[in-house]
Amino acid sequence: MTTIARIDTATAALPLPAPLHLGAMTVTRREYSAVQATADDGTNGVAYCLSREAPMAEIVDRLVAVHAVGADADDPAETWGEMLRGSAIVGRVGLVRRAIGLVDIALWDIAARRAGVPLWTLLGTGDGPRESMLVAAYPSADRTSREVADEVLVQADGWTNVKISRMPDPAYMRDLLAMLNAELPATTGLVVDVGFGWPDADTALTEIAQWGDPRLAWLEDPLLPEDAEGVARIRRESGLPVSVGDEVTDPAVLKALVEVGGVDVLRLDVVAIGGVTPAREMIAWAAERGVPVSGHVYPEVTAHLGIGVETFARGVNPYDPAPSFILGGPSFEGRVRPTDAAGLGFALDPTVFRFERD
Structure with missing residues (x-):
């Protein structure tokens, strides 16, 4: 049996x-953690x-890698269970699950x-x-709508959907959405990412009412995903399709969103949910209920899962430098x-x- 010999980070x-301003977050750099797994026959996975x-690399090193080393290189699903059980005392969701996800993908x-x-x-x-979604723009106060x-518009042709982030200025959003609804190709949908920026459904609905009559493929992450009832209310009272799920590590949270009728599209982060192994189960569960799934970033992995793929413009861009290191x-x-x-x-x-290697 070929086994996993080492995990490096x-x-x-x-x-x-x-x-970059998104919801309540301000991002000045992108920090990435990476894993390289090596089997005893020399085969590498990343x-x-x-x-x-x-501290993702440290969590992998201290809590997760030990449960993968020595495992069957041809049975990642079995190893996933070992990693989850081995680290269960410190966390089955959250950062530990993300660390498990990194190793599972490799x-x-x-x-x-x-x-x-x-x-x-x-x-x-x-x-x-x-199906594809291009993250196309992050509006800001120093640029006109x-x-x-x-x-x-210069990027939109050919994509299933293009996505912009929400600006917390309703008048700005009204103008921007009106332009895009009028000028986007008929075959390209428009997504607005709120980035969990609204505290509750009342605030969300008040602001959405000031956007005019936007036509959206979906409104993304209006509230924290744990507020399934609030998300369902936004969907019901605004009449807009809704998607939620970015960065969620607990499958129960995703399932609750579907079960209360809060989402038209389920967003799935393959790393956060714990890797390919649980992602397959979540995708199958959603399919049984007729709910499409859209992947959150990591298009190089998501493309293999058979779901919608999200990407930034390829090549170095202002929003996500990952394409500069993907070969x-x-x-x-x-x-x-x-x-x-x-x-x-x-x-x-x-x-x-x-x-780093010993």
């Missing part, structure tokens, strides 16, 4: 050219995530590479084009197609991530 922080300034990469097939083959999701609309991966041409290369089909730039 690395962290890299890349500055943004200007502060994964990365936004650390959100949390282990699936190894399993598919050893089988000589792309991960989508191992998962049975096929290689058809995935016309400037932001033009930034979105390989899916094709991004409006609709996203997973790579035919074995495993996840991408590598991490070794000049950015220097994995």
Whole structure:
């Protein structure tokens, strides 16, 4: 039996050219944590995530890796259970689950590479084009709504949806949404990401009423995901489709959103939910209930899962520098197609991530 010989970690922080404001958050840099798993036959698997300034590499090193080393390299689902049980005393959700997710993704990469097939083959999701969402603009007070609309429009052709963040200025949003609704291609939907920026449904509904009559593919993350009833009320009273789920680590929270009728689209973060192993279960559960799933970032992994893929413009951009260190991966041409290369089909730039080894 081929086993996992070691788990190595690395962290890299890349500055943004200007502060990014989303909901209640201000982001001045993107810090990424990465894992490289190695089987005793030399096969490597990788994964990365936004650390959100949390000590992800340290959590992997101290709490998770020990439960993966020595495991069967061809059975990542069984190893996932060992990692969860082994770290259960300190956390089955939250940062520990994200750390498990990082390792799990790398282990699936190894399993598919050893089988000589792309991960989508191992998962049975096929290689058809995935619905796609381009994160197109973050409006700011120093740019007019016309400037932001033009930034979105120049990128929009061919994508299933384009996404902008909410500006907490209703008049600005009214103008911007009116422009985009009038000028976007008929085949491209518009998503507004609130980033959990509203404290309650009353505040949300009051502000939405000032946006005019926007046509949205969905309104994303209006409230904290634990407020399933509040989300359902926004959906019901605003008449807008709603999606929630970014950064959620507890499957029960996602299920509650669906069960109360609060979401038209379920958002799924493959790292936060704990990796490919639980993501497959969550996607199947949602499919049984007729709820489509949209992946939150990490398009190089999400493309293999057979769900909607979210990405930023490829190449270095003001919002997300990850494409600058991703070598390989899916094709991004409006609709996203997973790579035919074995495993996840991408590598991490070794000049950015220097994995520490004993």
